[in-house]
Amino acid sequence: MKVLDLVCPHGHTFEGWFASEADYAGQQQRGLLVCPICDAGDIRKRPSAPRLNLGHAAAPAEPTPAAQPATDAPMSPSAIKAIVHEVVQQVLARTEDVGERFADEARRIHHGQAPERGIRGQASAAEREALADEGIEVMALPVWRPARH
Numbered sequence: 384m385k386v387l388d389l390v391c392p393h394g395h396t397f398e399g400w401f402a403s404e405a406d407y408a409g410q411q412q413r414g415l416l417v418c419p420i421c422d423a424g425d426i427r428k429r430p431s432a433p434r435l436n437l438g439h440a441a442a443p444a445e446p447t448p449a450a451q452p453a454t455d456a457p458m459s460p461s462a463i464k465a466i467v468h469e470v471v472q473q474v475l476a477r478t479e480d481v482g483e484r485f486a487d488e489a490r491r492i493h494h495g496q497a498p499e500r501g502i503r504g505q506a507s508a509a510e511r512e513a514l515a516d517e518g519i520e521v522m523a524l525p526v527w528r529p530a531r532h
């Protein structure tokens with residue numbers, strides 16, 4: 384896993400997680416990288432930056448928290464939000480949206496009737512329970528859209 388510090392044309396900085404440097408380059412070339420704060424494309428690597436810089440990943444409207452110590456310190460709500468957002472973005476970037484067919488598709492993958500891959504979509508609580516009973520692991524994802532500015 385390669386963690387890169389990225390920056391959008393508007394100066395928003397955030398982290399991107401990639402399988403490799405080549406994975407980053409491929410996604411960048413295909414225009415798959417967008418700023419999680421303003422959705423702008425043309426994302427570039429920052430030459431050098433702190434490994435964790437959550438304060439700057441928060442929406443600009445919120446007060447910028449003081450530099451976060453790497454561990455053990457209580458996290459501000461905006462820092463937690465930034466991490467959740469990051470995770471959600473990564474999941475969205477790496478899974479196929481199968482929408483309402485989620486439960487069916489999860490079953491097909493589980494039984495080898497569809498290619499093994501990450502999928503996302505909608506499932507009711509009853510569907511999730513049924514999948515769990517069949518030994519198919521699914522995870523609920525927080526739905527959260529960043530505020531536009």
Ligand SMILES: [Zn+2]
Nearest residue numbers: 391395418421
């Ligand atoms: Zn931006």
